[in-house]
Amino acid sequence: SEREARENNISFEAPLYVTIELTNKVTGEVKEQEIYMGDYPWMTDRGTFVINGAERVVVSQLIRSPGVFFTSENAGIKKNYGAKLIPGRGAWLEFETAANGAVYVKIDRKRKIAVTTLLRALGYGSNAQLTELFKDVDTGELKHIEATIEKDPSKGTNDALIEVYRRIRPGDLATVDNARGLIENTFF
Structure with a gap:
């Protein structure tokens, strides 16, 4: 028994x-x-x-398979696109486009930031570098990178590092060194 x-x-x-x-x-x-x-x-x-x-007790767990998952939504006359990058280990990245053409990213389902802010934090500090990075793919009638740069509050690598840190860890003291350490631990 x-x-x-x-x-x-x-x-x-x-x-x-x-x-x-x-x-x-x-x-x-x-x-x-x-x-x-x-x-x-x-x-x-x-x-x-x-x-x-x-x-x-047996508890079932759903585990998302690593990979990239694409989505598209009709928002009036325009379509908004998105992509989820799910790694084997590390931070999830969720990309989405806004109605104005700007591209945003959420890191580990936290608040969204302009994708150019993340790229600046990773070392692409100037607008010229960002535009050059996307010149071959951002060729449609709506210039996504230009729209994103307009919405980007950061103007350089250090600004971007602090902005990303504030979004991932709100309430913590944001310094360039703390932010650089967080970025390195999260993505590398």
């Missing part, structure tokens, strides 16, 4: 037997036999299991 299993530090389980049938194709002889598959834990009335005398 369940109580005895707890008292004797054994598992509350039951043997599982399966009846199998073996047919000899040459002679047509059929042999049926019950075989032992093993002991399987028996669930208690409370939905738990007793394993080696300790009561255990």
